[in-house]
Amino acid sequence: MTDFILVGRGLAATTLAHTFKNHNISFKIIGLPTLSNCSLIAAGIWNPIVFKRLTQSWLAHKTIPYLNSFYKDCEERLNKKFVYHRNIIKPFSEEQEKQLWLKKSRNELDHFLGEVVDLKSLSLKNYNVSGEGGIVKQSGNIDVASFINATELFFKEHYITEVFDHSLLEHAPDSVTYKGILAKNIIFCEGHLIKNNPFFSWIPMKPAKGEVLLIESMEIELNNHILNKNGFILQTSSGNFKAGATYEWDDFTDKPTEKGKRELIEKLASLVTCPYTITSQQAGVRPSTLDRRPVIGAHPVYSNVYVFNGLGTKGVMLAPYFANNFVFCYLQNQPLNSDVDVKRYYNLLKRAE
Numbered sequence: 001m002t003d004f005i006l007v008g009r010g011l012a013a014t015t016l017a018h019t020f021k022n023h024n025i026s027f028k029i030i031g032l033p034t035l036s037n038c039s040l041i042a043a044g045i046w047n048p049i050v051f052k053r054l055t056q057s058w059l060a061h062k063t064i065p066y067l068n069s070f071y072k073d074c075e076e077r078l079n080k081k082f083v084y085h086r087n088i089i090k091p092f093s094e095e096q097e098k099q100l101w102l103k104k105s106r107n108e109l110d111h112f113l114g115e116v117v118d119l120k121s122l123s124l125k126n127y128n129v130s131g132e133g134g135i136v137k138q139s140g141n142i143d144v145a146s147f148i149n150a151t152e153l154f155f156k157e158h159y160i161t162e163v164f165d166h167s168l169l170e171h172a173p174d175s176v177t178y179k180g181i182l183a184k185n186i187i188f189c190e191g192h193l194i195k196n197n198p199f200f201s202w203i204p205m206k207p208a209k210g211e212v213l214l215i216e217s218m219e220i221e222l223n224n225h226i227l228n229k230n231g232f233i234l235q236t237s238s239g240n241f242k243a244g245a246t247y248e249w250d251d252f253t254d255k256p257t258e259k260g261k262r263e264l265i266e267k268l269a270s271l272v273t274c275p276y277t278i279t280s281q282q283a284g285v286r287p288s289t290l291d292r293r294p295v296i297g298a299h300p301v302y303s304n305v306y307v308f309n310g311l312g313t314k315g316v317m318l319a320p321y322f323a324n325n326f327v328f329c330y331l332q333n334q335p336l337n338s339d340v341d342v343k344r345y346y347n348l349l350k351r352a353e
């Protein structure tokens, strides 16, 4: 009997697969990647700073050291490069912003806020920012699609490519069976499509659609930085650029829109000054929860039916740390971080019944 059936083919399921492997937990993955684009199109940035308030991103002091070693180990396992350590550059729009940066970089945020620089000194080319800016340390991006594709190749005998039909799941106190696969447990990592899952559709999600543009230009030079000004631009592993992103709360399709394109072109105008060619426009739906925290743990009635979801806008930072938290909870009965524990929503299931 296998330990877990994992349902999903995105960042959540992929990260859990590696974490399970690290702890000798056996698994099968059932999923169809084309149902949700979210992980496949993500920019994959991890940023320890929330720029709006110039504060540390939630738990960044723990998630960033963890993600560094986790993704590095995955690169070694998969023999594939997909991690890019890059500084994020935040141009200042006013003197007050610079002063706050300087103050916090000497105090509580000294781990993450780097020096203030004259943007000219960074040798960027054709960027639409001037004056001074701050450098974020310990930031970067992963090529999420490469990570997922390489993982699927590595674990290929574990994968079953199909739509999971919840009505075919047979449940017993110590096991679950799905189309002849017998497992001790099942864990659902379905992103925003959790709304179709009869076990967990009561979890209050607040999905946010996002769009990005892929552009080509020989004239942009970012010198390995990620530029952030009312949006971001970064160089992809193919040498082109990705720019984003939009937020939309009432369209839950993966279809790119004209409105999204216009918004992204406007964002690009505030980032770069030279002509470029749009090679692709992509859209996906971020699985955010109402309280913007992941949602992880066991179903209140079926103790071997689990959920791992709610990665929202920060899957790259949160998934490795909380996959590890989940595994320690499963293997050693250690508590889940109460902010992410699905228990906080148990009362909603009672209300839904």
Ligand SMILES: Cc1cc2nc3c(=O)[nH]c(=O)nc-3n(C[C@H](O)[C@H](O)[C@H](O)COP(=O)(O)OP(=O)(O)OC[C@H]3O[C@@H](n4cnc5c(N)ncnc54)[C@H](O)[C@@H]3O)c2cc1C
Binding pocket: 007, 008, 009, 010, 011, 012, 013, 030, 031, 032, 033, 034, 035, 036, 037, 038, 039, 040, 041, 042, 043, 044, 045, 046, 162, 163, 164, 165, 189, 190, 191, 192, 193, 194, 209, 210, 211, 212, 244, 245, 246, 283, 284, 285, 286, 287, 308, 309, 310, 311, 312, 313, 314, 315, 316, 317
């Ligand atoms: C435009 C955009 C930019 C982003 N940029 C960043 C970023 O820079 N940094 C960052 O950290 N995060 C970013 N994100 C967010 C990040 O993509 C998410 O946090 C993360 O990818 C969510 O992963 P997931 O596996 O939970 O969900 P998903 O990626 O949605 O994966 C769910 C998987 O389950 C499958 N599935 C669902 N239901 C079924 C079923 N019934 N049967 C079979 N398969 C099923 C889907 O096909 C999919 O493969 C961005 C998102 C968007 C949209």
